[in-house]
Amino acid sequence: MAIFKKKNKTENNNITVSDANKKKLTKGDLISIWWRTTFSQASWNYERMQNLGFLYGIMPAIKRLYTNKEDKIAAMKRHMQFYNTHPYLTWPVMGVVASLEEDRANGGEIDDAAINGVKIGMMGPLAGVGDPIFWGTLRPVLGAFAASMATGGSLAGFLVFLIGWNVIRMAFAWFTQKLGYVEGVKITDNMGGNQLQKLTFGASVLGMFIMGVLVPRWTNINLSSVIQTTTEEDGTQKVTTLNDMLNSIFHGLPALLLLFLCVWLLRKKVNPLIIIFGLFAFGILGYWLGFLALPGA
Amino acid sequence: MTILTIVLVIIFAFLAGMESILDQFQFHQPVVACTLIGLAFGDPIKGVILGGTLQLIALGWMNIGASIAPDAAFASVASAILVCGPAGLDNGRGIALAVPFSMAGLILTIAVRTVAIFIVHAADKAVEKGNVRLVEALHFGTCILQGLRVAIPAALILFLPPEQVTAALNSVPDVITNGLQIGGGFIVVIGYAMITNMMATKDLWPFFFVGFVVSQLDFNLIEMGAIGLCVAFIYINVWPAFQNRIAGSGGSGGGDDLDAVLEDY
Numbered sequence: 001m002a003i004f005k006k007k008n009k010t011e012n013n014n015i016t017v018s019d020a021n022k023k024k025l026t027k028g029d030l031i032s033i034w035w036r037t038t039f040s041q042a043s044w045n046y047e048r049m050q051n052l053g054f055l056y057g058i059m060p061a062i063k064r065l066y067t068n069k070e071d072k073i074a075a076m077k078r079h080m081q082f083y084n085t086h087p088y089l090t091w092p093v094m095g096v097v098a099s100l101e102e103d104r105a106n107g108g109e110i111d112d113a114a115i116n117g118v119k120i121g122m123m124g125p126l127a128g129v130g131d132p133i134f135w136g137t138l139r140p141v142l143g144a145f146a147a148s149m150a151t152g153g154s155l156a157g158f159l160v161f162l163i164g165w166n167v168i169r170m171a172f173a174w175f176t177q178k179l180g181y182v183e184g185v186k187i188t189d190n191m192g193g194n195q196l197q198k199l200t201f202g203a204s205v206l207g208m209f210i211m212g213v214l215v216p217r218w219t220n221i222n223l224s225s226v227i228q229t230t231t232e233e234d235g236t237q238k239v240t241t242l243n244d245m246l247n248s249i250f251h252g253l254p255a256l257l258l259l260f261l262c263v264w265l266l267r268k269k270v271n272p273l274i275i276i277f278g279l280f281a282f283g284i285l286g287y288w289l290g291f292l293a294l295p296g297a
Numbered sequence: 298m299t300i301l302t303i304v305l306v307i308i309f310a311f312l313a314g315m316e317s318i319l320d321q322f323q324f325h326q327p328v329v330a331c332t333l334i335g336l337a338f339g340d341p342i343k344g345v346i347l348g349g350t351l352q353l354i355a356l357g358w359m360n361i362g363a364s365i366a367p368d369a370a371f372a373s374v375a376s377a378i379l380v381c382g383p384a385g386l387d388n389g390r391g392i393a394l395a396v397p398f399s400m401a402g403l404i405l406t407i408a409v410r411t412v413a414i415f416i417v418h419a420a421d422k423a424v425e426k427g428n429v430r431l432v433e434a435l436h437f438g439t440c441i442l443q444g445l446r447v448a449i450p451a452a453l454i455l456f457l458p459p460e461q462v463t464a465a466l467n468s469v470p471d472v473i474t475n476g477l478q479i480g481g482g483f484i485v486v487i488g489y490a491m492i493t494n495m496m497a498t499k500d501l502w503p504f505f506f507v508g509f510v511v512s513q514l515d516f517n518l519i520e521m522g523a524i525g526l527c528v529a530f531i532y533i534n535v536w537p538a539f540q541n542r543i544a545g546s547g548g549s550g551g552g553d554d555l556d557a558v559l560e561d562y
Contacts, residue, residue, distance in 0.1 A: 038321050042440035043420075045413030046484045048491065052420050056436045059429065069427050076424040076432065080417075082492040087320050113496060120492065121525065128518020135359035139326075143352050146328050150349025153342050157349055158332040165323050202529035208493070208501045209525035212508020213518070215489050220482030251513035258483060262490030273414055275487050280411070283480025288472045292479050 023065050023105045025098060025181075032060040033094055034177050040090050047272055049084035054119070057090070061098045065105035075101065078112040085123035086130025091173040093122045095180025103188040109197060110188075113204055121206035124214050138168070215259055216252025223254055224293035242291070298383060298455070305337035306382075306455060307448050310374045314447030315440050317370035317406060320360065325370035327351035327395075334377035343381050347388055348373065351395055358399075365410075365481060368402025374451050375402075375462075384459045397466045404474055405446040407481050413439045504528065 040053035058079055066072040085093065096118060104110045142164055150157030187199065223242040230238045246253040265275055286292030309330065316324040323329055328348040335344015351373055358366035372395040378384070380391035416439050423431040454462050493505060511524060 039319060039436070039440065041319050042315075042443075043413055043417060043436045043438075044318050044410055045417050045439070046410050046481075046487070047414045047417060048488055049485075052417050052432070052436050052439075055424075056433060059433070063429070073424065073427045076427070076429075080421060080424055081495060082488045084488070116492075116496065120496070121522075121529075125518050125522025125525075128522070131359070132517075139359070140356040143326065143328065143356055147349040147352040150328050150332075150345045150352065152349075153346050155332065155341060155345055158328055158341075158345050161326065161328050161352075162323060166321075169321065198533045202533045204496060204501060205504050205529040205532050206522075206525045208496055208504040209508040209528055210522065211489060211493055211496070212505040212510075213512040213521045213525070215486070215509060216512045217518075219486050219489070222479070222482075252509060255483070255486065256509065258486045259490055259493070262486050263494050266490055266494050272487055272491065273418070276411065276414060276484060279484050279487065280477065280480035283478075283483070284472060284476030287476040287479055294475055294479060295482050 023102065025061055025064055025102055029060045029064050030098070030177070030181065033057055033098060034091070034174055036060070037091055037094050037173065037177070041087050046276055048080070048082040050087075050090070051080050051083050054083045054090070054094075055079040057094055058097060058101070061101050065101055071105075074112075078115060081116050081119075083119055083123060085127040086134065088134055088169060088172060089126035089130040089176070090123075091177040092180035093119060093126065095177040095182075096122065096184040097180075099181050099184025099188060102185070108188060114199075114201070117203035117205075117207035119207075121203050121210055124210035139165070216255045219255035219258065220295035221254045221258060222293045222295050223291060225291045302337050302339075303452075303455065306334060306378065307452055309333040309337060310451035311444040311448040313370040313374050314444040317368060317402070317447065318409075318440065318443045325373065327355050327369055327373040330370065330373035331377040331381075334374055335381045338381040340381050344377055347377055347380050347391055350388065350392055351376065354392070354395065355399075365403060365406060367396070367399035368406055369399065371402025371405065371447050371450065372396070372399035374447055375454050378451060378454050379459055379462070382455060386459060394463065394466070400474055401450075401466060401469065402447070404469070404477055405450070406443065407477050409439070409442045409446050412442060504532075 036059065037057040040050055040057055042056070043052040044050060045052075055076055059076075062072055062075045062079075066075050097115060100108075100110050100115055100118060104115075142161055146157040146161035148157070149160065221243070223246065225242040227240045227242055227245050230240070232238055243254060246257075250256075262275060266272065283292060309324075312324040312333075313330045314325070316322055324333070328345065328351075331348030331351060332341050332345040335341040335347070338344075351369075355367075355369045355372070358369055360366050375398040376391040376395045379386045379394065380388060386394075416435050420432050420435040423435060457465075497505065507528060508521070508525065511521065516524070
């Protein structure tokens with residue numbers, strides 16, 4: 001994707017857009033984005049996951065910043081791309097993306113790939129922050145504390161969990177969204193055209209790198225066909241499955257092969273829905289015939 | 298059972314179902330959902346005790362990345378109906394049933410998350426036309442389906458004898474439940490394929506492979522993010538061809554950088 005093509009045009013824009021005419025998000029817009037992001041997972045789907053949820057969250061910014069219908073549609077389209085992170089850590093991403101959209105609406109040279117690059121570059125590491133903190137620590141701790149009261153027959157367990165959790169969550173959401181927005185504005189304000197270009201291209205690099213990291217980590221495939229069974233010295237049987245073999249050739253190879261198959265099919269213009277149903281059918285068939293097993297089984 | 302009880306049970310089941318996907322207010326967590334169902338039957342204490350016990354079982358049930366945990370929403374709602382409702386099962390049996398219920402709920406949420414694809418495709422069309430209202434309605438439509446996938450079975454459990462409920466639970470063949478779970482494990486590659494397909498250029502593919510190879514190291518995602526940032530920083534600051542492209546396309550800043558580098562020599 002051409003990151004640089006709009007360069008000349010936008011440099012002129014930087015000069016012509018005066019501060020007085022700058023489009024700016026209001027506090028109301030930011031509050032609206034904050035509340036809407038609560039529903040970021042409402043339309044979670046197997047194809048692009050939280051894509052529509054992200055669009056729903058950022059919608060007040062799109063409405064405010066793009067008055068012309070084509071720009072509005074273009075902005076909505078760019079947020080229909082794949083996106084998935086921890087549902088709470090999506091708030092800082094919202095803040096940053098809101099600031100990027102604001103800059104773009106004022107003539108900043110930030111293209112679609114750059115915005116998606118920022119989203120993807122942030123989503124992986126942030127999910128890595130959110131999963132252990134919220135799902136791994138805070139919920140079990142608060143849950144266990146509440147459960148200890150609840151099993152004794154006290155409704156305090158219920159109230160402590162419900163209220164405690166939501167106060168922490170909403171405060172965290174507002175604070176991190178604001179942080180993302182303020183920092184995002186600082187970055188776009190302080191950078192000239194060339195540096196911003198570097199940043200946006202760097203975001204695409206980071207995005208691709210993170211995709212590479214996520215594919216083998218978040219894809220669970222277990223090809224369980226037994227290749228060989230050896231008996232150890234102590235008499236225990238050591239089973240080598242097809243998965244073990246492929247992973248020993250190259251770690252994550254089964255997931256990579258599956259990804260390439262999907263990319264190839266997409267380039268052949270196969271409807272993603274057919275691929276999705278095909279994969280489910282493959283899962284059921286594979287379990288039935290015994291060459292696929294549950295992850296970790 | 299009064300009408301009010303039935304209505305409240307269905308509302309709480311609906312909330313739990315929506316929350317199972319939103320994961321925000323936590324109405325799907327056992328200690329909350331069971332208490333609310335208990336409240337609907339006029340016995341919140343019974344509910345909170347069951348909920349507390351189930352909460353301890355469900356402590357580790359979490360949706361990480363794209364994988365889906367056993368479904369706490371349906372497990373809590375269904376068990377609480379059987380324990381606090383007219384069936385009057387004891388706590389122990391309610392808890393024993395929670396795990397098969399959570400698996401049934403998992404299948405149902407996989408189904409809704411698949412149906413959601415069709416809805417998102419409809420949203421694509423609405424975006425094309427610039428119809429914001431329809432886009433937003435479709436977004437919530439999926440959430441309503443998630444609510445219904447708990448509320449409808451909950452209503453059935455409310456009226457069916459418990460023996461029939463357990464029989465129905467046991468009648469789903471393993472091939473389907475396990476097969477769908479296996480499929481759910483790798484179905485995410487389609488999303489990854491779409492995004493890499495969109496972002497990938499000749500320049501960017503190598504970074505995907507760097508990430509892929511580095512992925513097997515025992516680093517967490519934050520550390521991976523740090524490596525990615527460094528790689529990006531090195532690339533945009535060191536790669537001379539990038540500087541040339543800036544200079545070639547008429548920019549001044551990149552040229553200056555390049556001049557500075559040349560002068561150093």
